[in-house]
Amino acid sequence: xxxxGIDLGGTNIRCGVTDPEGHLLAKTSRLxxxxxxxxxxxxxxxxxxxxxxxxxxxxxxxxxxxGIGVPGIVDNAAGMVVACTNLSWYDLPLREELxxxxxxxxxxxxxxxxxxxxxxxxxxxxxxxxxxxxTLGTGVGxxxxxxxxxxxxxxxxxxxxxxxxxxxxxxxCTCGRNGCMERYCSGSALAFAGKQACWADPDTALWxxxxxxxxxxxxxxxxxxxxxGDPHALRVFGRFAHYLAIAIxxxxxxMNPQMIVIGGGVSRAGSFLLEAxxxxxxxxxxxxxxxxxxxxxxxxxSEAGLIGAALLGRQLEE
Amino acid sequence: xxxxGIDLGGTNIRCGVTDPEGHLLAKTSRLxxxxxxxxxxxxxxxxxxxxxxxxxxxxxxxxxxxGIGVPGIVDNAAGMVVACTNLSWYDLPLREELxxxxxxxxxxxxxxxxxxxxxxxxxxxxxxxxxxxxTLGTGVGxxxxxxxxxxxxxxxxxxxxxxxxxxxxxxxCTCGRNGCMERYCSGSALAFAGKQACWADPDTALWxxxxxxxxxxxxxxxxxxxxxGDPHALRVFGRFAHYLAIAIxxxxxxMNPQMIVIGGGVSRAGSFLLEAxxxxxxxxxxxxxxxxxxxxxxxxxSEAGLIGAALLGRQLEE
Numbered sequence: 001x002x003x004x005g006i007d008l009g010g011t012n013i014r015c016g017v018t019d020p021e022g023h024l025l026a027k028t029s030r031l032x033x034x035x036x037x038x039x040x041x042x043x044x045x046x047x048x049x050x051x052x053x054x055x056x057x058x059x060x061x062x063x064x065x066x067g068i069g070v071p072g073i074v075d076n077a078a079g080m081v082v083a084c085t086n087l088s089w090y091d092l093p094l095r096e097e098l099x100x101x102x103x104x105x106x107x108x109x110x111x112x113x114x115x116x117x118x119x120x121x122x123x124x125x126x127x128x129x130x131x132x133x134x135t136l137g138t139g140v141g142x143x144x145x146x147x148x149x150x151x152x153x154x155x156x157x158x159x160x161x162x163x164x165x166x167x168x169x170x171x172x173c174t175c176g177r178n179g180c181m182e183r184y185c186s187g188s189a190l191a192f193a194g195k196q197a198c199w200a201d202p203d204t205a206l207w208x209x210x211x212x213x214x215x216x217x218x219x220x221x222x223x224x225x226x227x228x229g230d231p232h233a234l235r236v237f238g239r240f241a242h243y244l245a246i247a248i249x250x251x252x253x254x255m256n257p258q259m260i261v262i263g264g265g266v267s268r269a270g271s272f273l274l275e276a277x278x279x280x281x282x283x284x285x286x287x288x289x290x291x292x293x294x295x296x297x298x299x300x301x302s303e304a305g306l307i308g309a310a311l312l313g314r315q316l317e318e
Numbered sequence: 319x320x321x322x323g324i325d326l327g328g329t330n331i332r333c334g335v336t337d338p339e340g341h342l343l344a345k346t347s348r349l350x351x352x353x354x355x356x357x358x359x360x361x362x363x364x365x366x367x368x369x370x371x372x373x374x375x376x377x378x379x380x381x382x383x384x385g386i387g388v389p390g391i392v393d394n395a396a397g398m399v400v401a402c403t404n405l406s407w408y409d410l411p412l413r414e415e416l417x418x419x420x421x422x423x424x425x426x427x428x429x430x431x432x433x434x435x436x437x438x439x440x441x442x443x444x445x446x447x448x449x450x451x452x453t454l455g456t457g458v459g460x461x462x463x464x465x466x467x468x469x470x471x472x473x474x475x476x477x478x479x480x481x482x483x484x485x486x487x488x489x490x491c492t493c494g495r496n497g498c499m500e501r502y503c504s505g506s507a508l509a510f511a512g513k514q515a516c517w518a519d520p521d522t523a524l525w526x527x528x529x530x531x532x533x534x535x536x537x538x539x540x541x542x543x544x545x546x547g548d549p550h551a552l553r554v555f556g557r558f559a560h561y562l563a564i565a566i567x568x569x570x571x572x573m574n575p576q577m578i579v580i581g582g583g584v585s586r587a588g589s590f591l592l593e594a595x596x597x598x599x600x601x602x603x604x605x606x607x608x609x610x611x612x613x614x615x616x617x618x619x620s621e622a623g624l625i626g627a628a629l630l631g632r633q634l635e636e
Contacts (some may be wrong), residue, residue, distance in 0.1 A: 010610040030629065043407070053447075076495065086568060104365075117389075120380075128472070130471075130472050137634065138466060142572070144573075146464050146469060147464065147465050149465070149466070151464060151465070151573075152574075153574025154446070154447065154448050154574055154575055154576035154577070154611060155574055155576075155609040155610075155611070156411050156574075157571075157574045158572065158573055158574035159572065159574075160571040160572065160574075161571070161572055163571050163573055163602075164567075164568040164571045165564050165567065165568055165600065166484060166486065167485075168484065168485060168560075168561065168564055174603075175601040175602050176600070176601050176603035177567075177599075177600040177601075177602060243486065246483050246486055249482075249483065249495075250482040250568075251572070252484055253475075253478040253479070253482045254396075254460075254477065254478065254479055254482055254569070254572070254573075255469075255471065255476055255483050255572075255573070256470075256471025256472055256473055256474075256475045256476035256477075257472055258472035269374070282483065282496075283399070283494050283495075284481075284494040284495060285492075285494035291473040292473075293472060293473070300559065
């Protein structure tokens with residue numbers, strides 16, 4: 001038996017077929033074209049899935065389940081997408097609509113939770129009964145596995161680590177709060193802090209990286225400049241890692257998962273990021289040395305959402 | 319069948335017998351006398367339990383299970399107390415030792431998690447598949463119920479909300495970190511802030527409440543003065559509620575439980591506290607109104623730990 005997974009994004013509909021271990025056997029991609037009638041998007045999901053199956057010489061009779069990772073709030077029990085702002089989808093009966101095309105159980109999950117599940121079944125957190133995946137990209141998302149299954153939250157809204165308040169009365173956030181973690185620990189926050197450092201010193205390597213055009217200064221360029229030893233970039237990166245370490249320490253204090261997994265675009269900084277964060281985890285003075293969750297880099301990269309969606313079907317067997 | 323629960327504290331060993339709904343049928347209390355040989359304390363646990371059973375005309379043949387709430391880190395799977403600093407217990411085989419006296423399954427859990435479980439089975443969060451109980455006392459503890467069962471953490475250390483960092487580089491904490499939530503949101507933090515306000519103004523009602531002796535100024539007296547409208551006490555209490563609301567909002571953003579339950583000594587401030595916190599939960603600008611977890615006061619008070627320990631046995635049936 002195989003599993004079909006869908007990574008539904010604002011730009012692409014990616015469909016994949018995996019074996020029970022999460023190895024991708026085939027995948028297809030279609031443009032989402034957000035804004036068109038949602039039923040057309042659902043039809044493309046079904047067609048993309050069928051095509052992926054054909055690509056490995058299979059049909060729906062071999063499919064254990066189809067899982068969808070949605071960048072928003074879902075109610076899997078009801079088979080509904082509650083809210084997906086990227087697609088302007090609100091209260092849509094996704095399972096019912098897919099049932100018109102697909103003869104397999106349809107499961108749905110928030111995309112960050114799906115990615116966390118992928119790392120749990122087939123990635124770096126394999127075998128960890130609990131883990132929190134933190135994705136550092138334009139924003140900050142997180143996916144939670146507890147008791148060996150995704151924790152979507154009572155209202156499908158768990159894992160909003162990016163909108164926990166890290167600095168009370170801090171930088172105003174798009175969400176309406178002030179001081180959200182995302183304003184300090186996302187890729188865009190890192191790029192923004194790099195831009196501010198440029199204004200402080202016309203000789204910083206950051207200017208050169210950006211070829212004199214601040215709009216070009218990405219998180220990656222800030223990391224590159226820090227890696228090469230530019231003092232301004234190092235200061236900016238150090239502050240970023242300091243805040244990220246506090247946020248991770250807070251997740252550990254509250255949820256005490258077996259592993260913290262760092263993913264998303266910024267995680268491509270690799271061990272440079274990992275070591276910076278690990279060494280900044282606040283020191284504590286416990287009477288007994290406490291076993292600490294491991295902090296690791298995600299392994300499945302941009303395929304995590306697809307693989308995790310497919311492996312939602314694994315839960316039907318457990 | 320009945321359930322036996324033990325609330326093991328640094329001062330008292332409290333033993334109780336409950337029915338499956340968590341109604342207390344009998345209870346006994348003995349002094350812990352921390353510092354003596356741990357096997358003597360375990361014998362007293364067994365004797366106190368037998369006495370409580372006798373008080374309701376029962377013996378061990380009627381007992382479904384015995385549960386113990388421990389103020390520290392336990393490993394229920396292994397039957398071990400990993401670390402309980404109050405009692406200086408480290409790596410002790412509690413289940414094995416109790417097995418010398420008790421012919422029933424022995425279960426153990428962190429005391430805050432046991433209290434959260436009590437509210438889940440028999441208190442304010444009854445029927446909520448997920449909840450977080452926050453106890454505001456000398457320190458701040460919290461207990462987590464997820465997927466309808468306690469979440470002790472991968473290393474038995476979940477729920478350390480009091481030691482999440484609320485203010486980066488804030489007030490130094492006993493744990494070694496700076497800016498822990500407990501330094502802003504505990505009963506002792508509230509009392510301490512009240513003392514500081516006394517120094518600012520010799521005419522504040524806080525001085526009168528304390529009868530001129532700052533050592534007497536408790537969290538309760540600060541709440542009383544605020545309730546009576548003293549502007550200094552109101553400012554202190556407002557700041558306390560502001561920080562507590564941020565901490566609660568963060569738990570909601572990350573874990574999205576069905577309910578947040580506020581317990582511990584400070585929760586005796588009742589609706590005065592509850593309303594102050596509810597109105598300070600940070601406003602967000604979501605495109606869709608999000609369903610919010612309810613924030614409520616604990617109902618079982620000082621019996622929560624005892625009842626929750628007893629109802630650990632309920633989990634054997636599920």
